[in-house]
Amino acid sequence: MGRTSDVKERLLEVAFDLISDHSYGSVSVDQICLRAEVNKGSFYHYFPSKSDLALAAYEEHWREKQPELDRIFSSQYPPLTRLQLWCNYIRERQRWKAEKFGHVCGCPYSSLGTELATQDERIRAKAEELVDRSLRYLESTLAEAKQQGVAGFTDAKLTARRIHSTVLGILLHAKIRNQLAVLDDLEPSVMNILRIPQAA
Amino acid sequence: MGRTSDVKERLLEVAFDLISDHSYGSVSVDQICLRAEVNKGSFYHYFPSKSDLALAAYEEHWREKQPELDRIFSSQYPPLTRLQLWCNYIRERQRWKAEKFGHVCGCPYSSLGTELATQDERIRAKAEELVDRSLRYLESTLAEAKQQGVAGFTDAKLTARRIHSTVLGILLHAKIRNQLAVLDDLEPSVMNILRIPQAA
DNA sequence: AAAGTAATTGACCGGTCAGTCAACGCATGC
DNA sequence: GCATGCGTTGACTGACCGGTCAATTACTTT
Structure with missing residues (x-):
């Protein structure tokens, strides 16, 4: 066995931060390496390409975020409370990121997704997958809400998609207007x- | 007077097509010039920079699209009909672009906007402006709808924004899922x- | 037809891009 | 105590980036 290090983790974190703060196209491998204090050679020791890094960085970001979502969408809370917690969570997170980066950043998954949907099929598919995972929380929450008869809709899946679209649309608006x-x-x-x- | 030509118009059209088909960052000035059959020197005779071209190209695109929107939101139609026409227009346009480019492209303004909102303040502001222009059609349509009492809402401006967000969100979804x-x-x-x- | 001006050309610039590579540590297993 | 093999290094590649420029061309005006 050789040495171990946290180089990979540093690259994943820095890559996610830089790409979601700026954009995939405007962030270079050199910049990522500089910020992560990693030599370029090491970068390509861990990742075969820039897009592979982006893929891994976004997956890793979800992995870290998921426990928070599990908490928010916990069965402990009534369905509508979960939705309120979720909305507040998004707002607070955007506020925090805006402070950290100096501007409203919007949804990182859909930002990456829109930028590269027509360029890089693997990244498009990953963005779709990540976005779908959030959708699943909504679907099961609405299914439960419907069963309890607390809201005025019939098709839970359809309504989940509509809520999701609306939320993404509002985040998009917030980013464009800053x-x-x-x-x-x-x-x-x-x-x-x-x-x-x-x-x- | 020297010569006249359509070089500028060709650059505007090609730039809009390439950027909305791919992305700002992934399209180079060389590619735009090649496709428009324009020498690079000529490019910089007409536009001081790549971002200035993007700005002009998107403004020009709106200029060409506006008459269509004026027709759709014509006072000739009842408010709700205008909204239906608008939705159909968006769908048909996306279908047409999908055929032309081989994938769903989403809203060009918000795509450019999200990509560059945190990078280039002039482009962010232009995206905001273009998006706001569509919003204005919605606002006046809903104001009229409210006056006629044909729909169940009170705040026309707020509802216009919500509809707009939802539509942008759905377009975003369509692009990411292709x-x-x-x-x-x-x-x-x-x-x-x-x-x-x-x-x- | 000459003068004046806008349009055009394409070679050229320095810098940056993603990605490569051979040589070199260094911790561990034996 | 040394061989094994992962981790690390940073100079390097060639293509491409956005942008420049001096010389040339073609059109309009007089």
């Missing part, structure tokens, strides 16, 4: 789709 | 937000 305030309508929009009357 | 079928839910989603019962 305004966190756009996210204030996240929860009301979701509740509106579900026909849940809102408090003032 | 599935035109996603767009079938465009009109139902909009009508759902407006509380208009749908025919089967």
Whole structure:
């Protein structure tokens, strides 16, 4: 056995940060290596290409985020509470990222996805997969909500997709306008789709 | 006076096509020049930089598209009909582009916007502006709809933004999944937000 | 037809891109 | 205590990047 190191982990983290802060195309392998304090040779020791790194970095990011989502969508909470927690989570996370990076970043998966959907089939497929994983939380939450009769919809899967589209659309808006305030309508929009009357 | 030519127009058209088909970062000035059959020197005779060309190309694209939108949102039609026409227009346009380019392209303005929102302030602002122009059609349509009492909402501006976000979100989904079928839910989603019962 | 000006050309620039490679540590297993 | 093999190094490659420029061409005006 040779030595071990955290080079791979550093590359994954730096790559995700830089790409979601800027864009895939505008971030170079050199920049990633510089920030991660890794030699270029080492980079290509761990990853066969830049796109392979991006793939791994985004998968890793999901892996780290998943426990948080499991907590938010815990069966401990009533379905509607989960949705509210989720909306707040997104808002807080965007606020945190905006502070860290100096601008609203939107959904990293769909940003990467839109940029490369027509360029790199593997990355498109990965973005689709990551986006679908969030969708699954929504689907099961809405299935439960329907069973409990707490909302005014019939097709849980369809409604989950609509909520998901709306949330992605609002995040997109927030990024393009660079305004966190756009996210204030996240929860009301979701509740509106579900026909849940809102408090003032 | 010296000579005149259509070099500028060719560059604008080719640039819009290539960038919306692929992405800003993955399209080079050389590629644009090659496709437009223009020498690189000529390019920089007409545009001071690549981003200036993108700016001009997207503005020009709107200029060409606007008459179509004016027709769709014509006062000749009842408000709800305008929205239906709009949804169909988006779907047909995406279908046409998908045939032309070989994959679903989504909304060009928000694609460029998300890619460069955190990179290039001028392009971010232009994307915001272009997106806002569509929003204006929605706002006035909904204001009229409200006045006629044909839909179940109170705040026309807010509802316009929600519809807009939803539509952008669905387009985003369609692009990431590379599935035109996603767009079938465009009109139902909009009508759902407006509380208009749908025919089967 | 000459003057003046806008359009065009394509070679050229320095820098950066993703990716390569042969040589070199260094911790471990034996 | 040395051989094994992973981890590391950084100079290097050739293509390509956005952008420049001085010389040339072609058209309009007078």
